[in-house]
Every structure is written in C-alpha cells, then in structure tokens.
Amino acid sequence: MRQVLQHLEQLARLTRGKDRDSMDATLVEVLLPLLEARSVVLWEALPDEGQDRLLTRARLERGMAVPQSSAPWVPLADLPRVDDDPTRAQAWRACQTRVIAGEGEARLLVPLITESERRLLIEARLDHAPATQSVRVVEGMARIFENFINLLDSSERDTLTGLLNRKSFDDTFFKATQRDPAPADAPGEQRRCHGPYWLAVVDVDHFKSVNDRYGHLIGDEVLLLIARILRSTFRHDDRLYRFGGEEFVALVRACDAQAAAAAFERLRRNVEDYPFPQVGRITVSIGYTVVREHDTPSDAFERADRAVYLAKAEGRNAVRGFETAVQIGEPSPQRGAERDVELF
C-alpha cells in the first residue's frame, strides 16, 4: 500500500508540469530515487542529414541538485551521434525496453515515440540490474509521460504540419527571447553566435490559385512540404510556426543582419528549388525583423508583416528586412485589405 501511495505521489508530480522543459526535469527527478539509479537521462534523437544526434532533454545524477539539459544554442553537429552507442541506437530501432547488466553496473533503456514522431529515450545507469517490477513501473511512468507530451503537443501544435501554432506564439516568443545567452566560456562553435533573435513571416505566393487549380488536398500537401523545408532549413532550437492558412513564422537566432538575411534567403531558395508533386514550382515571400529588447510578440510580428507586404509588392519570391527596406522610407502600408490586392 505504501508503495502504491508513493507511486501515486510520483505520478502527481510528473503530471504537474505545464511545459515540456519542466515535465522533462520532473521525469528524471522522479525516476532517479525510484530506481536508486546513479543517473537518469532523457534523450531526444534529432535528425541531422541521415545521422541522428543526441540532445539531452534532462539529466540527473546522484548528488546533483537540479537536472541539466543540453544548451539550446549548441549546434547539431556538436552533439553526439546516436550511432556512437549501438545499444541505444538498437533500443530505439526495436522500440523496446532493454536491460543490460554487467559486473557492478546495469543500464535500463526505455524508448518512447510520441504522436508527432519525436523519439525520446529514458536511460538509467544503476549499480545492479533493476527488479522486473521496477522496470514495469518505469515503463508505466514513461507511457503516462508520453500521453502528457502528446496532450501538450496537441494544444500547442498545428494539426496539419506539426509546427507550433499561433496560440503558442506569445509564450514561446518570451521564453526564447528572454533566455540567457551562451556563456562567454562556452567552447568554440557553441559560442559562435548568441546574437539577437530575428522574426520572419513567410507567406506562400498565389496559394489561392494552387487550391483553385489542384484542390485543397494538394494545397494541404504543399503546406506540409513547406513545413518540412522550414524544418530542414533552420536549426533545432529555432521556433517554427504555422499561423494558419499559408502563413508561416520563424523565430531564429543569428549573429547579425547579414547572417539573418542569408538564412531567410536560403529558405526562399530551398522552396523555389523544391519540385512540388503535381504543382511544380512554388515560391514564398519573406519579411523579417530583428527582435528588439522590449518587443512584445505582436510588435515584432507587425514589423515582419510589413516587410512581407513589400516583398509581395515588389513581385513576390523575395526576402525583405524591415530595418533595411521599410525604415529607409518605403511606403508604410496598413496590412489587411492591401494584402489581397494584386500588385504586379
């Protein structure tokens, strides 16, 4: 009975978190004492050109006061590869719990795959093999954790593309832009850039005619593929949204205006070069702005949106920065009605 009550208390703790970071941290905090483990880590596999990388979502070791995680600004290429540890890679591939017991130590691996296809792995290192009952309890906790992650995803993600939705924009904007910059003593590549955030509004050109000519199903497929191109163009810690319709938003970190312009230009080109099935060529217009110190999400959005208007007015399939285009005296349109006007 006492054990049941303990488990209920642990479950209550686990499901108290309201965002992913706090849920990740609570999971390892609950599992470490439960398993009497040396350490518990929650990993996530991130795809990187065919070589999946390992992101530490939360790690807790005996004696540590609070869980740690990979710094969000670490470039993907600096993270360890999933294949560096064949046991881990195998647990993920088979999607099965594994216990590996050696002399004086053991590992427990519990893989999880969420509905949005995020691949997570709980790894505990122990002094000896865990009892079967403990493994079952961990598996049960893992399933409950997975259900809550799915719930969280369904409230903050767009159902068609899996990108963040407009509802989550304010929260994620403040969380990202108020995050501490990379420390000065972070190693080389990791320190490479902790410049400001840049917000881009990405609007598909003439999307209405795609729907009209090919139907909504093909239109939806185009949106899905554009979401995929967005993901592959930006870094793992950049925030990508679908704001509804054919409008996407990217919140990315870049050292300076030149690097930001290059990143958004790369996105424009990647979309232009992609052979969309049936439809062929699709282009996007992109407007962006730097996120200023006291910006609200709507301040930054409004500036980027004005820059998109210019990109559309200048013929579409273009990238315009608010600071360079709008501030140097371009017309300052009120968005809305004008966006529907054909300007070429």
Ligand SMILES: Nc1nc2c(ncn2[C@@H]2O[C@H](COP(=O)(O)OP(=O)(O)OP(=O)(O)O)[C@@H](O)[C@H]2O)c(=O)[nH]1
């Ligand atoms: N297939 C599909 N279409 C959508 C969705 N949401 C909005 N749309 C369509 O997106 C189209 C947007 O059209 P407009 O706002 O006129 O813009 P546009 O044709 O892209 O023209 P410009 O932005 O000026 O280049 C409308 O036809 C909407 O019905 C969706 O989820 N799926």
